[in-house]
Amino acid sequence: xxxxxxxxxxxxxxxxxxxxxxxxxxxxxxxxxxxxxxxxxxxxxxxxxxxxxxxxxxxxxxxxxxxxxxxxxxxxxxxxxxxxxxxxxxxxxxxxxxxxxxxxxxxxxxxxxxxxxxxxxxxxxxxxxxxxxxxxxxxxxxxxxxxxxxxxxxxxxxxxxxxxxxxxxxxxxxxxxxxxxxxxxxxxxxxxxxxxxxxxxx
Ligand SMILES: Nc1ncnc2c1ncn2[C@@H]1O[C@H](COP(=O)(O)OP(=O)(O)OP(=O)(O)O)[C@@H](O)[C@H]1O
Ligand SMILES: [Mg+2]
Numbered sequence: 001x002x003x004x005x006x007x008x009x010x011x012x013x014x015x016x017x018x019x020x021x022x023x024x025x026x027x028x029x030x031x032x033x034x035x036x037x038x039x040x041x042x043x044x045x046x047x048x049x050x051x052x053x054x055x056x057x058x059x060x061x062x063x064x065x066x067x068x069x070x071x072x073x074x075x076x077x078x079x080x081x082x083x084x085x086x087x088x089x090x091x092x093x094x095x096x097x098x099x100x101x102x103x104x105x106x107x108x109x110x111x112x113x114x115x116x117x118x119x120x121x122x123x124x125x126x127x128x129x130x131x132x133x134x135x136x137x138x139x140x141x142x143x144x145x146x147x148x149x150x151x152x153x154x155x156x157x158x159x160x161x162x163x164x165x166x167x168x169x170x171x172x173x174x175x176x177x178x179x180x181x182x183x184x185x186x187x188x189x190x191x192x193x194x195x196x197x198x199x200x201x202x
Contacts, residue, residue: 014085021094022108023136025118032090042084046091070096095148107142109186111160133200137188155179
């Protein structure tokens with residue numbers, strides 16, 4: 001795997017950033033925390049940071065979420081990364097990060113029905129659950145990550161039915177050996193029956 005220096009990123013060679021992405025509920029924070037521990041890196045949860053430091057513009061009542069002030073959030077993240085050097089960043093909008101910052105972006109994928117179960121446990125209204133499952137089915141996070149970071153640095157992991165240790169193990173493996181040529185992109189549209197899909201897509 002190329003080093004940060006070889007990428008000629010404009011970032012110091014001592015900086016190493018790994019991103020864990022995915023729609024809400026796919027397990028980003030759980031995985032990122034464990035991965036950061038294993039690597040000895042700092043864990044930065046972008047949503048948590050934005051809320052804690054009030055780096056948002058407003059609360060969107062309709063979408064029931066804060067509208068993040070991307071400029072201020074990215075500025076803050078860069079200052080933390082410059083100070084700490086090595087970090088695991090967990091976010092559902094990796095595309096706000098500078099294109100050359102992450103060494104790798106891992107997108108966690110999860111079977112829509114399991115995702116539904118997890119999001120229901122949060123007590124979210126169906127509208128919000130459905131919106132996120134739609135994004136999972138269509139692979140929106142991966143699409144945005146590929147646009148921003150390119151194929152070589154985006155790697156999907158189907159977490160369905162797998163424990164955190166196994167997922168973290170795969171991530172560390174890919175970090176060591178590179179993504180390889182046999183990568184798999186999850187496509188729920190072709191893998192799920194129409195009756196399951198029609199529950200979420202209209
Ligand atoms: N591999 C796993 N197997 C079973 N349960 C998991 C797994 N990973 C995470 N979970 C559980 O799923 C729920 C959501 O996980 P987590 O909070 O890490 O998701 P997230 O992607 O960070 O969500 P958000 O974007 O809303 O912050 C938690 O209850 C967590 O314990
Ligand atoms: Mg989280």
